[in-house]
Structures are given as C-alpha cells and as structure tokens.
Amino acid sequence: MSLGEFQKQIQEMEKKIKEIHLFSQQQGVDLSEELKRMEEKLQNLRKQAYYNLTPWEKITIARKMERPTALDYIQYIFTDFMELHGDRYFGDDPAIIGGIAWLEKIPVTVIGQQKGRNTKENIYQNFGMPHPEGYRKALRLMKQAEKFRRPIICFIDTPGAFCGIGAEERGQGEAIARNLLEMSMLKTPIVSLVIGEGGSGGALALGVADQIWMLEHSVYSILSPEGYASILWKDSNRAEEAAEKMKLTAQDLKSFGIIDGILAEPLGGAHEEPKEMAQTIKKTLLEIIPKMKNNSMEELLRKRYEKFRKM
Amino acid sequence: MLGGFFKKTKYITMPRKTQVKSISHLNFLGVQEEVQPSIPDGMWQKCKKCGQILYTKDVEEQDQVCPDCGYHFRLSASQRIQQLMDPDTFEPWDEDLVLQNPLQDNKYLEKMKQLQEQTGLGDALISGKGSLGGYAIVLGVMDSGFLMGSMGTVVGEKLTRAIERATQQKLPVVLFTASGGARMQEGIFSLMQMAKTSAALAKHQEAGLLSIIVLTDPTTGGVTASFAMLGDIILAEPEALIGFAGPRVIRQTIGQQLPEGFQTSEFLLQHGFIDQIVTRKEMKEVITKILALHEGVKV
Numbered sequence: 198m199s200l201g202e203f204q205k206q207i208q209e210m211e212k213k214i215k216e217i218h219l220f221s222q223q224q225g226v227d228l229s230e231e232l233k234r235m236e237e238k239l240q241n242l243r244k245q246a247y248y249n250l251t252p253w254e255k256i257t258i259a260r261k262m263e264r265p266t267a268l269d270y271i272q273y274i275f276t277d278f279m280e281l282h283g284d285r286y287f288g289d290d291p292a293i294i295g296g297i298a299w300l301e302k303i304p305v306t307v308i309g310q311q312k313g314r315n316t317k318e319n320i321y322q323n324f325g326m327p328h329p330e331g332y333r334k335a336l337r338l339m340k341q342a343e344k345f346r347r348p349i350i351c352f353i354d355t356p357g358a359f360c361g362i363g364a365e366e367r368g369q370g371e372a373i374a375r376n377l378l379e380m381s382m383l384k385t386p387i388v389s390l391v392i393g394e395g396g397s398g399g400a401l402a403l404g405v406a407d408q409i410w411m412l413e414h415s416v417y418s419i420l421s422p423e424g425y426a427s428i429l430w431k432d433s434n435r436a437e438e439a440a441e442k443m444k445l446t447a448q449d450l451k452s453f454g455i456i457d458g459i460l461a462e463p464l465g466g467a468h469e470e471p472k473e474m475a476q477t478i479k480k481t482l483l484e485i486i487p488k489m490k491n492n493s494m495e496e497l498l499r500k501r502y503e504k505f506r507k508m
Numbered sequence: 509m510l511g512g513f514f515k516k517t518k519y520i521t522m523p524r525k526t527q528v529k530s531i532s533h534l535n536f537l538g539v540q541e542e543v544q545p546s547i548p549d550g551m552w553q554k555c556k557k558c559g560q561i562l563y564t565k566d567v568e569e570q571d572q573v574c575p576d577c578g579y580h581f582r583l584s585a586s587q588r589i590q591q592l593m594d595p596d597t598f599e600p601w602d603e604d605l606v607l608q609n610p611l612q613d614n615k616y617l618e619k620m621k622q623l624q625e626q627t628g629l630g631d632a633l634i635s636g637k638g639s640l641g642g643y644a645i646v647l648g649v650m651d652s653g654f655l656m657g658s659m660g661t662v663v664g665e666k667l668t669r670a671i672e673r674a675t676q677q678k679l680p681v682v683l684f685t686a687s688g689g690a691r692m693q694e695g696i697f698s699l700m701q702m703a704k705t706s707a708a709l710a711k712h713q714e715a716g717l718l719s720i721i722v723l724t725d726p727t728t729g730g731v732t733a734s735f736a737m738l739g740d741i742i743l744a745e746p747e748a749l750i751g752f753a754g755p756r757v758i759r760q761t762i763g764q765q766l767p768e769g770f771q772t773s774e775f776l777l778q779h780g781f782i783d784q785i786v787t788r789k790e791m792k793e794v795i796t797k798i799l800a801l802h803e804g805v806k807v
Contacts, residue, residue: 358733360753360761365771368781369752370732374706378738381707382714398690398702398733398752405703419690419699419730424757429692443695444611453610455696505707506668508700 200254203246210239243464250414252440256422258414259393263468265475266325267294267309267352270392273475274482275300275307283334287367290331292323292359295338297347300482306342308335308403309352312393325394326359329372332402336376343385348486351389351403356421358399373402380405381505386489386497388482390460391415391447392467397424407501408485409455411447412474413462417455418445455508555579557747571788580745580788582725584627585634585651588684592792593647597807598638602669603630608661608697616693619655629654631662632687635670640682641796643804646674648683652726657687659731660694664701667735671708680718680804681709682795685736688754689729702734709738718802720795723750723773723782741798742782744773745791750782 198206214235221228250258258264271278275298282289295308310327313319335351342349358369380387389406395417411417419425422439426432429439450456460477463470489497554561557579567574571591572581583591589598609617624630632654637646648670650657659667667683674681690698712719721739725748732752736742744750751771759766769775776782786794 358752360758362758362762362766362770365751365753365758366779368737368779371737371781373733373752374702374735374737377703377706377734378710378713381703381710397699398730401699401703402733405707417696419692419695425692442611442613445696450696453696455700502707502711505700505703508697508704 198246198249200246200250203242203249207239207242207246210235210242214239247414247462247464247466252416252443252446253422253437255414255446256394256416256440258466258468259416261466261468262314262319264312264393265467265471266314267311267354267392269314269471270352270475270478271298271307271309273472274479275305278307281338284330284337286333287330290323290328290334291321292325292327292355293331293335295335300348300350300479300486303486304345304347305486306338306347306349307352308338308349309392310355310400310403312354323359325355326357327355327399327402328359328361328364329367329369332358332372332376335403336372336379339376339380339383339385339387343383346385348386348388348489349383349406350482351387351406353389353391353395353400353403353417354393355396355399356394357396357424358402373398376402377405381501382498384494384498386486386492387501388485388489390478391417391456394421396421405501405505407489407497407504408457410458410460410481411450411456412460412467413447414466415447416445417447417450418443556581573788578746578787580725580747582652582686584653585629585649585684588649589634589638589647591788592640592795594639594642594807598636598647600634600636601673602635602666605630605662605666607631608694610661610697611693611695613693623654627651627654631666632657632659633663633666635666637673637677637679639807641792641799642806643796643799644679644807645799645804646670646677646679646681648681650684650686650731652686652688652724655691656726657685657731658689658691658698659687659701659705660691660698661701663691664698664704667701667705668708671705671712675708675712675715675717678715678717678805680720680799680802681712682720682722683735683739684722684724685727685731686724687727687729687731687736689731689733699730702730705735706738709735713738713740718799718804720798722786722791722795723776724748726750728752728754737781743784743786743791743794744776744782746773746785746787748773750776 278296278298280296294311298307310325311322312325313322339349387406388408389404391411393415397420422436423433426435426439447459451459463473467474551564552561553564555574558577560576572583633650635648648667671681719739721736721742723744727736727750749771773785
C-alpha cells in the first residue's frame, strides 16, 4: 500500500472515530472500550504507513517546506549559539550557517546547510544550495574548532552545491575538494547528521566525519533523482523511478554500512514534532561525542581514514 | 613563423553518393545537406575547433593535436602513457580489480562488459609505476572513452591504492584527469570515492610528497570536486572543459547563455585555479622539470 492509500484509510478511520464519539455523547452510551480499540488500530495504521514509505515518499517528506531546518534544531539542541559569518576571502553565504554553542557542558562548533522556511527565506538562502564561499566559511570554522579542540557537528540539508556562473568562477569544485581533504585530517571529532536532503558533493563537503547519522526519512545520494534521470535516461520526469533505483534512503545507506545510525522520526515525520526530533538528536550527540573524545587523536584519525577507505 | 603564409590547402578527391554540381573544396563538408561523401573510415578526421579536415596520420604525428589550429584531441589512457612515460618502464597496477555492482544494475553490468571488450580496459583509469624523464613516479591516467571517464568504485579504489603505494614508496604522483565526474550507476558508492581519494591524497601530502595534477578535456563533476583540484601543482591542457557543473546544467539552472570561454583551461587560469596551461608537446618536458625541482629519485 502506498502512503496515499494509507492516508485514505487513516482519514476514514478518524472520521469513524469522531462519529462514534459523537454518537456516544448524544445517546449517552458508553463506547469507550470500542473507541480505545479503534484508536489503537488507527495508531498502528499510522505507524505502518510511515514504516513502509517508498523512496519517493521519503524524498517528498525530506523536501517538505515545513521540515525543520538546521537553525530549528540548533535552537532546540544547543544553548548560547553565536553565529559566525564570512569566509574571509569573498563573502558570507546564507546557504551555510555556522557558529559556536554549548551542547550541555561541551563547547562545540555547529555548521549546517540552511534551507528557507518560506519562499522569501528560501530565495535568500538559495534553497540551501551553497556557493564556494559557503564551503570556505565552513572550513574556516572547522579549522577554528580544531584549534580550540571543539567537536564539530554538521547538519546536512541541501539539494546540492549551486550551479551557476559565479560558483564556477570562484571554484565550486576546489572549495568542495578542499573540504574533503581537510576534513579527513582535522584533529577534532566530527559528527555529520543528514536532516533532510543530502545531495551530491555539495552534501559530502560537510560529510567527511567520524560518525554519520541520518534522520529516518532523510535521503543521501550522488545526485538528485531528477538529475540522475536526466543524465542516465535524458528525462528528468522519471525521477520517481530513479529514486527507486538509486538506493538513497537512510535504511539503504545503513545496510551498506555508509552511515553509522538512523534517528527515528516522530510519527508522520520530523515536522510533526520538531522539539521531539531535536531531543532525539541531542540524546544521540550526548552519547557519541564523549565517546569520541575518549579516543586518542591518532586513533580517531586512523578510524576516520579507515571508514572511508573501506567504501 | 612564415610557414603559415605558404601553407598549401589540401585537396583530395573522393567518390560521392549523389551527384552535386560544385563541391570543389572539402570545407563544404557538412554544409551541403544530404550529400555525404564517403570517406574511408579513420583516414581523415575533422578538427572539432577549426573544422579543417585532417589526415589522421598527420594528427597522430602531432600527438593528436590539430596541425592547423593546435586543438588538442582527447587521448586514450594508453596513448597518453605511451607519449609520456619512458619506453618500457611503465608497470600497470590492479588491472584485475573486479567491478562491484553495488546497486545491482544489470544494464550497467552489460554495458561494462561491452565496453571492456571494446576498449581492452578494465575500467576508466590506468594506474601504475614507471619512469618519466628518468624520474620514478606513480601515474594515474583516466580514459574519457570509457563511460566518460566516470569514477566508480574501481576507479576510486585503483586511484587510492596507487596514491597509498606512492606514499609508502615515497614517490610523487602524477594524475591525468579526464572525466565527467562520479559514476551515476554506482550511486552513493561513487560519491564516497571522492572522500576516499581525497583522504589518500591528504596523507600523501602530509608525508611531504609531491602531487601533480594535469587536467585534460573534460574534467567535471565529482572529479573536479575531489582529487583533481588538490595537487601541489595543477596543470591543464589548452582549451579543456573544466568545471564543477556541466555547461548544460548551468544553462538550465540560470536560464541564460554562458559567456564565451566559460569553464575552459584559460578561464580557470584567469580565475586562479590552475598553475599553468601546458601544450601536449611540452608536457613531458614541463613535468620532468617539476620532478627535478623537487629532487625526484632518478631511476
């Protein structure tokens, strides 16, 4: 059954429950047992619906405008977040945000691709598609984190690095490549979380980490399914078919051993309960970061190299 | 210098499929519709840039460079190795590395088999060790004739092994890129080759060893966004297409025409992303000079 069919059933069930509730109130009949059973059934149906999402349905959820962005999570997870701007070469890219903050009692550097929460923000943030200066800002903040031995937390959420004249003039390829090289050697723990879309090299440029986690309905791929379909089949309309083929869900990547873990989303997706999602992320960060700090730097770097070496 | 003034226009005669009144010059080729003079396969070729019809043997003698306008035709990996390395010194590595087909794509598997038969290559990269201008180097050469030189797990693994061995043996690496980017058919695994190769190069650099990258036509996508841009010294052949996104994608994204010369070697030189443009003719000499300056090991 597809999500649409599930949703239809769920709606019908909701309607029925409402009717029975109304009936029992009007007639003064006690149907609470019956209602309880139906509520349980409804909840099961909801769970099933989101447990069996197709890759394309997951993409739809991952791209939802209401889906919490990096800044939403930062606000819920950290305290005293202070944003730091600029790459010191060219400019400040609003598609990548970064800064310093407290994770409970641990000072950390936080970096994330930032999608807009409405159309106006999206235009300003370029739909989360960074320019080279965004990647260079990220690298500057990572180097700073290394200097002060702060763990780095990256939120990945981008359709891909921006394709445009300015991006090419300022070396989009070089900027991404430099991040891959530097991150592989950075002497501080790095955690990357894919919170929505992880699109191509533009995502990987924040993804060379010791620990890589994905939210349950997020996706991570070599290219958008539209781009994949356009390159291989010369038809970007076959994106849904491409999504099936590409193996881009968190579950696929976990089975391949590309990522370390999956963070369960609230029923219906992270946007239904952003605070709850943030708590799940926070709990995981507080579990894995102290463990990473226990490693010697040599050990940490060796493991990081081995992690990608195996892929 | 004066040679150009006295250059003879070359004429040839050939049978025509249909009778046409006045084609006396080969420059009309392609202008006349429906009239396709039949050229014996492989004897002649047309320059992509100046449109001149060239005698294939002439082009071969010029290392696949147009004798008229200097346009650099694409080279296969083996042609490149033959031109560059000292005779009988190149020893290829990992030729038998088997294809992983992580996404279980049968169509892809078939295509690969077909390509392997056609080209005699295992995948889009030849790696190995040999001597160049008398200096020992580790060499990697991509072949755009093999699935557009795309980087999947085999290319990524061969490259990583080559770089790692160079680090162990304290040798410089010289990498010639020619690639459309990460290979779509292997999905996320191809993407991860970008991180893997870059990390291997980081270790090589950390060991104080020299890496030279030579960008050739075309170098785009995930290859540009990884090891291709990470050499200590980055050279490029003239007029090569080099960029992150392909020109078609950019045109579609921004909805306007791209400026002339956009994403060429010359464009990258102007914007500060490569060290020098080097013609094919001078390539060996230039690389030898660089190796010497880094006090390379004489074989």
